[in-house]
Amino acid sequence: MGGALDGIRFEELSEMLARDGVSRSHALPLFRWLQRGVEKDMLGPLKRWIDSWDGELRTQVEQVAETPSGDGWTNKFLLRLSDGAEVESVLMGFPGRFSACLSTQVGCAMGCVFCATGQMGFSRHLTAGEIVAQARHVAVEVERRHGEKIRNLVMMGMGEPLHNFDETMRALDILTDTRGMGFGSTKVTVSTVGHVPGILKLARHPQKYSLAVSLHGATDEERGKLIPVNKRWPLAELMAACREYTEIKGLEVFIAWTLIGGVNDDREHALRLADLLKGMTVHVNLIPLNPTEGYGGEAPEWEKVEAFQQVLLDAGLPVTVRQRRGIDVGAGCGQLSTAKKRRASEV
Ligand code: SAH
Ligand code: SF4
Numbered sequence: 443m444g445g446a447l448d449g450i451r452f453e454e455l456s457e458m459l460a461r462d463g464v465s466r467s468h469a470l471p472l473f474r475w476l477q478r479g480v481e482k483d484m485l486g487p488l489k490r491w492i493d494s495w496d497g498e499l500r501t502q503v504e505q506v507a508e509t510p511s512g513d514g515w516t517n518k519f520l521l522r523l524s525d526g527a528e529v530e531s532v533l534m535g536f537p538g539r540f541s542a543c544l545s546t547q548v549g550c551a552m553g554c555v556f557c558a559t560g561q562m563g564f565s566r567h568l569t570a571g572e573i574v575a576q577a578r579h580v581a582v583e584v585e586r587r588h589g590e591k592i593r594n595l596v597m598m599g600m601g602e603p604l605h606n607f608d609e610t611m612r613a614l615d616i617l618t619d620t621r622g623m624g625f626g627s628t629k630v631t632v633s634t635v636g637h638v639p640g641i642l643k644l645a646r647h648p649q650k651y652s653l654a655v656s657l658h659g660a661t662d663e664e665r666g667k668l669i670p671v672n673k674r675w676p677l678a679e680l681m682a683a684c685r686e687y688t689e690i691k692g693l694e695v696f697i698a699w700t701l702i703g704g705v706n707d708d709r710e711h712a713l714r715l716a717d718l719l720k721g722m723t724v725h726v727n728l729i730p731l732n733p734t735e736g737y738g739g740e741a742p743e744w745e746k747v748e749a750f751q752q753v754l755l756d757a758g759l760p761v762t763v764r765q766r767r768g769i770d771v772g773a774g775c776g777q778l779s780t781a782k783k784r785r786a787s788e789v
Contacts (some may be wrong), residue, residue: 446498448476448578449571451615452622464491470621476500477574477622498524501571503579509771515540516768517587519579520780523548523572527565528780529600531576532773533584533592541594542580544573545778546610547601552635553670554656556700558772559600561736562781567606573613581623595625598633598654600778604640611647618649627651633698638675641683645690653687654696654727655680659706660714668705677718685722694723698764700776701750702731703742712753719759726754726761732774 447455456469468488475485476499485492492499506528507520517533532543550557551564576599581592595617597603603610610632618627633654634640644653659665659672666672684695697719701707719726728751730741742750747763754761768774 446501446571447472447495448500448574449569449609449612449616451612452619459488459491462491464488473619473621477578477616477619501569501575503572503575505579509773511768511771511773513768513770516771516773517583518768518771518773518778519583521576521579523568529568529572529576530773530778530780531580531599532768532778533580534768534773535593537588537590538593540584540588540590540592541596542577542584542592543596543599544576544580545599545601546573546597546603546606548780550601551605552602554635554776555668555670556702556731556734556737556739557776558734558736558779559776561734562779567609568601570609570612570616573610574616577613577617577623577625592625594629594631596631596633598631598775600780602635602637603632604634604637604644607640607643611644614649614651631696633696635669635671636675636680637671638679638683641680641687645683645687650691650693652693652696653684653691654698655684656698656700657715658698658700658702660711660718664706664711668702681718681722684724688723694725697724697726698729698775699726700729700731701742701747702739703746705739707742707746707750709749709753712750713757716754716757716759720757724759726759727764728761729764729775732769732777734777734779 452473455473456466459469460466503521505519506522509518519531522528527548529545535541547567548565549562550559552560554560584590584592614630617623617625627649631652631654635656658668662676687695730747731739751761
């Protein structure tokens with residue numbers, strides 16, 4: 443199994459204890475302690491078992507840097523993992539509505555041209571423990587700074603969560619377990635580039651997580667120029683998978699559309715998108731492009747964003763323009779990267 447004990451589901455922990463001849467009744471205080479850091483004094487009977495565990499009890503992530511945005515609420519944390527690899531996690535929101543945006547991989551293999559994470563290539567998957575530890579880190583920070591709890595968990599940081607399906611699901615099962623941190627499962631969103639086998643598996647997963655699909659193009663030709671893996675999972679298959687998700691889960695699918703000036707922001711693009719989504723239970727999120735080093739495109743003028751939104755509204759689709767948060771510190775959608783970065787302390 444590998445990793446620390448905080449990357450293990452409650453049932454598995456209970457199984458492990460039983461296998462080692464320890465009463466299952468100790469699983470609850472152990473799980474609570476691992477996830478919430480309380481009730482350590484109740485672990486006395488487990489001391490021998492804990493001492494014999496060969497490895498960390500909790501996954502350690504070390505905060506290397508933090509970059510608060512000028513908006514006063516968004517904060518980007520650069521976290522170093524045990525092998526020296528680094529990932530970024532973002533805290534965003536407003537009082538009463540904080541969200542943690544978590545990474546699932548170091549880099550990303552999907553290579554979307556406009557995305558800083560894609561531009562850095564793929565290094566490795568994160569373990570469930572590393573994903574759980576990010577959530578814990580952000581939760582502690584929001585509590586300390588704002589005296590609040592995180593309400594939403596969004597798997598929209600670095601990496602493609604459905605490419606790292608098992609560890610991502612394990613982490614989410616742990617994070618939504620009410621015996622531990624107890625995040626609401628209806629407050630979890632998994633964002634995907636359009637990994638069709640992953641969507642179909644997620645549709646059959648017992649938990650009802652929200653699904654966000656990054657579309658950005660409404661024909662295979664246009665989408666393929668931005669998202670190379672469209673060749674592997676073309677639009678027809680992707681839209682069929684989205685329909686299946688809605689059928690099985692009874693949930694709307696969130697469609698993300700990054701608006702790039704002169705690339706996918708015309709009235710014609712909006713009409714084609716409306717046509718593609720006809721009859722589907724979806725909510726469209728428009729995201730004006732955030733700048734990244736490796737891509738020359740720009741966000742459209744505001745009027746174009748509004749006009750694009752209006753075409754979709756006229757077609758009866760619910761549409762939101764996603765608030766741009768943390769752009770000033772490179773914490774916006776698609777800006778997360780730990781490649782070639784020099785921190786102030788190293789300059
Ligand atoms: N791999 C997943 C989740 C991480 S990316 C996915 O692709 O969905 C999170 C979101 O940021 C996606 O919707 C992605 O398309 C978007 N994004 C990537 N680069 C961006 C950029 N430069 N500007 C705006 N959005 C971007
Ligand atoms: Fe990976 Fe998502 Fe970035 Fe595409 S947009 S490269 S899938 S992180």
